[in-house]
Amino acid sequence: xxxxxxxxxxxxxxxxxxxxxxxxxxxxxxxxxxxxxxxxxxxxxxxxxxxxxxxxxxxxxxxxxxxxxxxxxxxxxxxxxxxxxxxxxxxxxxxxxxxxxxxxxxxxxxxxxxxxxxxxxxxxxxxxxxxxxxxxxxxxxxxxxxxxxx
Numbered sequence: 001x002x003x004x005x006x007x008x009x010x011x012x013x014x015x016x017x018x019x020x021x022x023x024x025x026x027x028x029x030x031x032x033x034x035x036x037x038x039x040x041x042x043x044x045x046x047x048x049x050x051x052x053x054x055x056x057x058x059x060x061x062x063x064x065x066x067x068x069x070x071x072x073x074x075x076x077x078x079x080x081x082x083x084x085x086x087x088x089x090x091x092x093x094x095x096x097x098x099x100x101x102x103x104x105x106x107x108x109x110x111x112x113x114x115x116x117x118x119x120x121x122x123x124x125x126x127x128x129x130x131x132x133x134x135x136x137x138x139x140x141x142x143x144x145x146x147x148x149x150x
Contacts, residue, residue: 020040020090022034022038022086023086026083026084037060038058038077039057040054040055040056040089041056041057043087043103045103045123051126052125053120053122054123055119056119056121057119058076058077059117060076060115079107079119081107083106085104085121087103088100089102104123107119
């Protein structure tokens with residue numbers, strides 16, 4: 001069995017931050033909203049038997065705006081626990097920048113420590129743990145649609 005694919009991001013400066021964007025939305029029907037201070041620290045793309053995960057960090061409190069002598073108060077980030085998160089990663093080295101990679105998930109845990117918050121999320125497969133699957137359909141080897149027996 002193949003190992004899951006894990007990607008870690010470095011928080012070095014603006015160039016490293018430009019390779020990713022983190023969006024959230026409360027309901028699946030809502031538009032994605034970019035959260036500029038939310039940084040993805042690492043992503044695991046995985047398939048059965050495990051599921052993908054991601055970790056995030058968010059700094060709040062007084063912040064000096066880049067290039068200006070103006071302080072800005074950044075509020076704590078308080079996502080709805082059942083909301084969705086999307087990470088768009090644009091390759092900067094060794095990949096095609098026209099083909100971004102996307103990761104979708106739901107929030108799992110939040111930890112607040114001083115002026116920094118840490119979040120973790122599970123990929124969308126985690127939604128299956130909230131419901132019982134009672135029915136499924138599949139294509140057999142001949143292309144016919146079959147109903148799975150449970």
